[in-house]
Amino acid sequence: MRRRASVWAWVILVLGLLYFFIPLIATFEFSLRAIKGRYTFEAYRLAFMDPAFVRNFGYSLMWCVLTIIVSLALVVPAAYWVHLRLPRLRPVVEFVTLMPFVVPAVVLTFGLIRLYGSPPIVLIGSPVLLIAGYVVLSLPYMYRSVDTGLRAIDVRTLTEAALSLGAGWGTILLRVIFPNLRVALLSGIFLTFAIVMGEFTFASLLSWPAFGPYMEEIGAMRAYTPQALALVSFALTWGSIGIIQWLGRGAPGQGQIAGAR
Amino acid sequence: MTIDKRFSRRDFLKISAVTGAGALLAACGPQATPTAVMPDLTSGNSIPLDQLLEAAKSEGSLTTIALPHDWANYGEMIETYKSKYGLAVNELNPDAGSADELEAIRANKDSKGPQAPDVIDVGIAHTKTAMADGLVAPYRVSTWDTIPMKDPDGYWWAEYYGALVFEVIKPDIANTPQDWEDLLKPEYKGKVAMAGDVLKSNQSVQTVLAAGISRAGGLGDTVESAVEAAKAGLEFWAEMVSAGNFIPVIADQGKIAQGETPIVMEWDYLALANRDALAGNPELDIVVPASGVIAGPYAGGISAFAPHPYAARLWWEFVMSDEGQLLYLKGYAHPIRYTDMAARGVIPEEMAAKLPPAENYAKAVFATVDQLKETGTYITENWRKVVYGE
Amino acid sequence: MALERPIRTDPLPITQGDAQPARPPRGLSSWKNWIGLVPFFAFAIFFLFLPSFSIVYRSFESPQHTFTFDNIIAIFTERNLVNAYKASLTVSLITAAGGALFGFLLAYAVILGGLPRSLRTFMTTFSGVASNFAGVPLAFAFIATIGNAGLITRWLESAMGFDIHQTGFTIYNIWGLSIVYMYFQFPLMVLIMAPALDGLRREWREACENLGGTAFHYWRFIALPVLLPSLLGTAILLFGNAFGAYATAYAFSGSFINLVTILIGAQIQGDVLYNPGLGNALALGMVMIMGFCMAGYAWLQQRTARWIR
Numbered sequence: 005m006r007r008r009a010s011v012w013a014w015v016i017l018v019l020g021l022l023y024f025f026i027p028l029i030a031t032f033e034f035s036l037r038a039i040k041g042r043y044t045f046e047a048y049r050l051a052f053m054d055p056a057f058v059r060n061f062g063y064s065l066m067w068c069v070l071t072i073i074v075s076l077a078l079v080v081p082a083a084y085w086v087h088l089r090l091p092r093l094r095p096v097v098e099f100v101t102l103m104p105f106v107v108p109a110v111v112l113t114f115g116l117i118r119l120y121g122s123p124p125i126v127l128i129g130s131p132v133l134l135i136a137g138y139v140v141l142s143l144p145y146m147y148r149s150v151d152t153g154l155r156a157i158d159v160r161t162l163t164e165a166a167l168s169l170g171a172g173w174g175t176i177l178l179r180v181i182f183p184n185l186r187v188a189l190l191s192g193i194f195l196t197f198a199i200v201m202g203e204f205t206f207a208s209l210l211s212w213p214a215f216g217p218y219m220e221e222i223g224a225m226r227a228y229t230p231q232a233l234a235l236v237s238f239a240l241t242w243g244s245i246g247i248i249q250w251l252g253r254g255a256p257g258q259g260q261i262a263g264a265r
Numbered sequence: 266m267t268i269d270k271r272f273s274r275r276d277f278l279k280i281s282a283v284t285g286a287g288a289l290l291a292a293c294g295p296q297a298t299p300t301a302v303m304p305d306l307t308s309g310n311s312i313p314l315d316q317l318l319e320a321a322k323s324e325g326s327l328t329t330i331a332l333p334h335d336w337a338n339y340g341e342m343i344e345t346y347k348s349k350y351g352l353a354v355n356e357l358n359p360d361a362g363s364a365d366e367l368e369a370i371r372a373n374k375d376s377k378g379p380q381a382p383d384v385i386d387v388g389i390a391h392t393k394t395a396m397a398d399g400l401v402a403p404y405r406v407s408t409w410d411t412i413p414m415k416d417p418d419g420y421w422w423a424e425y426y427g428a429l430v431f432e433v434i435k436p437d438i439a440n441t442p443q444d445w446e447d448l449l450k451p452e453y454k455g456k457v458a459m460a461g462d463v464l465k466s467n468q469s470v471q472t473v474l475a476a477g478i479s480r481a482g483g484l485g486d487t488v489e490s491a492v493e494a495a496k497a498g499l500e501f502w503a504e505m506v507s508a509g510n511f512i513p514v515i516a517d518q519g520k521i522a523q524g525e526t527p528i529v530m531e532w533d534y535l536a537l538a539n540r541d542a543l544a545g546n547p548e549l550d551i552v553v554p555a556s557g558v559i560a561g562p563y564a565g566g567i568s569a570f571a572p573h574p575y576a577a578r579l580w581w582e583f584v585m586s587d588e589g590q591l592l593y594l595k596g597y598a599h600p601i602r603y604t605d606m607a608a609r610g611v612i613p614e615e616m617a618a619k620l621p622p623a624e625n626y627a628k629a630v631f632a633t634v635d636q637l638k639e640t641g642t643y644i645t646e647n648w649r650k651v652v653y654g655e
Numbered sequence: 656m657a658l659e660r661p662i663r664t665d666p667l668p669i670t671q672g673d674a675q676p677a678r679p680p681r682g683l684s685s686w687k688n689w690i691g692l693v694p695f696f697a698f699a700i701f702f703l704f705l706p707s708f709s710i711v712y713r714s715f716e717s718p719q720h721t722f723t724f725d726n727i728i729a730i731f732t733e734r735n736l737v738n739a740y741k742a743s744l745t746v747s748l749i750t751a752a753g754g755a756l757f758g759f760l761l762a763y764a765v766i767l768g769g770l771p772r773s774l775r776t777f778m779t780t781f782s783g784v785a786s787n788f789a790g791v792p793l794a795f796a797f798i799a800t801i802g803n804a805g806l807i808t809r810w811l812e813s814a815m816g817f818d819i820h821q822t823g824f825t826i827y828n829i830w831g832l833s834i835v836y837m838y839f840q841f842p843l844m845v846l847i848m849a850p851a852l853d854g855l856r857r858e859w860r861e862a863c864e865n866l867g868g869t870a871f872h873y874w875r876f877i878a879l880p881v882l883l884p885s886l887l888g889t890a891i892l893l894f895g896n897a898f899g900a901y902a903t904a905y906a907f908s909g910s911f912i913n914l915v916t917i918l919i920g921a922q923i924q925g926d927v928l929y930n931p932g933l934g935n936a937l938a939l940g941m942v943m944i945m946g947f948c949m950a951g952y953a954w955l956q957q958r959t960a961r962w963i964r
Contacts, residue, residue, distance in 0.1 A: 034522075105896075208358055513911030
């Protein structure tokens with residue numbers, strides 16, 4: 005039953021759209037002014053032609069892939085086991101996943117550097133700390149996505165069916181659970197992607213090349229191109245999330261959350 | 266064929282002994298020795314260029330930190346170093362502040378990985394911390410004697426300096442301000458901004474100090490007189506805030522281009538680089554204030570834990586040479602050896618002409634390390650108290 | 656797969672309901688149950704808890720690396736620091752309240768307001784992006800809109816002859832910053848409330864109308880009580896989100912607006928101040944405030960799980 009749309013709903017929607025889109029339009033209008041006197045896409049052309057852009061974007065993509073792999077390897081078994089066997093541990097696990105919200109990134113990074121910068125465990129020469137930092141940041145979103153997905157499918161029956169057919173745990177996880185969590189996993193993956201690509205603090209303090217510090221640097225040193233890039237990355241992220249929505253249409257249980265600072 | 270089953274213990278011991286001796290001899294024999302003894306690093310004396318070049322080549326690369334390409338022409342400096350000596354350069358974190366650079370050295374003390382910087386470029390006030398914490402190694406480049414500002418034992422030396430100038434968007438401002446007191450005029454309401462954050466950026470602290478020098482009539486020779494100037498600077502900015510002339514936003518090229526910050530105080534090399542980059546879109550006016558001109562030298566050093574100590578020293582030989590110093594000049598920064606080079610006539614006319622006239626810099630004030638440290642602390646501790654009444 | 660059972664008061668109807676298996680479930684004593692969790696917890700301990708714990712003990716460190724209570728005392732006594740907490744709390748309250756209110760209205764409009772279905776999808780995907788839009792680009796976008804030379808400012812001046820800056824208006828204060836923060840607060844509210852609003856069964860509305868109730872009765876006695884834990888929980892989440900925001904605040908006005916996160920950044924990084932002990936102490940205060948928020952949020956979320964399936 006579709007109720008007739010109330011006037012108020014339209015009013016609120018329009019107000020919301022105005023609030024969200026006018027700043028984007030202002031940024032877009034500015035990014036078109038790279039050449040004096042007329043509107044042009046020069047800023048966009050320059051943004052993509054910069055070799056540092058490709059280099060840093062490539063590095064960030066690599067960090068994304070590594071983060072996603074580690075994150076999945078940590079979260080999916082944990083969520084699955086909590087769901088299946090240890091529901092009483094759920095509050096503990098959820099507390100862990102809420103902690104990254106509570107601890108500021110700056111302080112966490114310095115803590116990591118102090119702990120793992122000197123013997124006995126020296127992790128500082130390798131990207132381990134960076135990936136660990138990214139995994140920590142994306143933990144809440146990945147866990148929540150997987151958890152939502154697990155709630156929507158009947159984990160117990162699937163597991164028991166697989167076990168009764170003689171599958172080992174590896175097969176169960178990889179060939180039964182993962183495919184059924186397709187949409188939830190995609191949602192977690194895309195959120196992680198958005199977070200890692202835009203992340204600045206960890207990459208900057210740990211001195212690894214990444215897209216976040218690159219955006220920051222050109223933002224400080226150039227005009228027009230940083231704004232163009234910001235809009236492009238906004239559009240790309242929006243497109244990706246649109247793709248998840250489209251892929252997941254009709255699938256049960258998709259609630260995504262995200263948060264920014 | 267039967268294998269002799271009587272492979273006795275003695276045979277076994279014999280074979281082991283022979284094998285062991287052979288291995289021992291092989292180990293003691295001549296190995297791939299270094300082609301030459303590596304030059305001495307501890308004395309801090311200058312190393313002859315050919316030896317240095319060979320040693321650096323064996324290291325293969327250099328790790329730098331906090332060198333944005335658009336800052337005093339570091340982009341060209343790094344490229345020239347790479348092509349001239351055939352070494353790779355690993356550039357870390359161009360956004361890093363001076364404290365971040367020192368922190369990077371501290372954090373990587375025990376690691377020789379790609380995160381450990383070899384060379385640093387810090388504000389003068391940080392040299393004290395660097396030396397006190399044992400983070401830098403001494404080295405006197407071949408041009409040592411002509412460097413006017415340095416540590417006598419060779420732990421740091423100034424590389425370049427700039428003066429704090431007003432960067433004004435011509436179309437938006439009818440009357441360009443000429444001095445600090447002009448900035449208080451009502452026509453500049455909501456138009457003046459700093460290029461950094463007072464609590465975080467050396468440049469902004471110097472902005473406050475420069476205003477104070479203008480008001481107090483000078484910096485003086487003692488730390489106490491410098492603090493008096495800092496006090497005057499804070500009062501000036503308190504007036505700017507209450508008059509509503511100060512925009513509490515950090516200006517950058519984007520905000521200048523957009524018109525949000527029509528008047529910005531920045532180092533001249535950054536302002537001139539902005540002017541070039543924006544190429545008239547909008548048009549910028551660069552003004553050296555009539556009074557209160559502060560010079561901001563930056564100091565170079567070598568990490569005491571550098572993974573590539575020879576490449577690091579080679580970098581400094583290059584940067585402090587005439588060629589390197591002229592690259593700074595190309596980026597609108599004043600090389601620290603300017604007077605020496607001018608006296609020997611090695612500065613091309615066109616390059617010198619691109620900077621604001623030399624007379625404007627005659628009044629530039631060079632503070633001592635102690636003065637800078639004390640005024641820096643004073644300003645950051647009292648900024649919110651004096652300016653915002655907290 | 657719903658089970659026909661009375662609604663239970665404990666928060667996990669699905670797994671509790673399924674606990675009637677053919678064979679007895681393995682107890683916690685079986686070590687095999689823990690394998691899947693070991694990597695997770697090991698990671699959390701090494702890369703989250705241990706470094707975070709450093710906040711606590713480094714709060715007691717002076718710049719000379721000795722033990723001191725000075726940092727903790729300073730938080731309560733130094734006016735500068737107290738004002739920072741006040742300002743942060745104010746911004747967080749404003750944006751939590753405003754974000755919760757308008758965000759809820761927006762969510763209601765697209766989900767239950769009778770608008771075309773495609774608008775709901777549009778709003779949720781857009782919210783997914785907008786809730787992550789922060790830092791320098793967000794700050795710039797608003798400066799370019801209502802700053803001194805912003806689009807709206809200039810339009811007001813040219814089209815209406817109205818120079819808002821003559822009235823002393825400036826966006827560079829707590830209120831301006833709040834307006835900027837709303838950009839990620841509204842979407843966050845929409846995203847989290849959407850499932851909760853979905854959970855409002857239309858049968859309840861119909862039942863209410865059948866019994867002669869009006870929209871007011873529906874909201875007052877049915878919808879709001881059901882939604883309240885979710886609303887409050889999300890508002891608390893918004894509060895914590897705003898309190899911890901750093902990149903946007905710094906990009907917007909540096910340290911010229913005095914906030915806790917900005918102070919932490921200034922003490923731990925940067926060129927001039929360097930008292931990491933104080934930075935950590937400030938962070939400790941922040942962690943405690945955020946900790947309360949997250950605990951409150953988690954508790955309220957558990958209570959709403961009753962209604963959401």
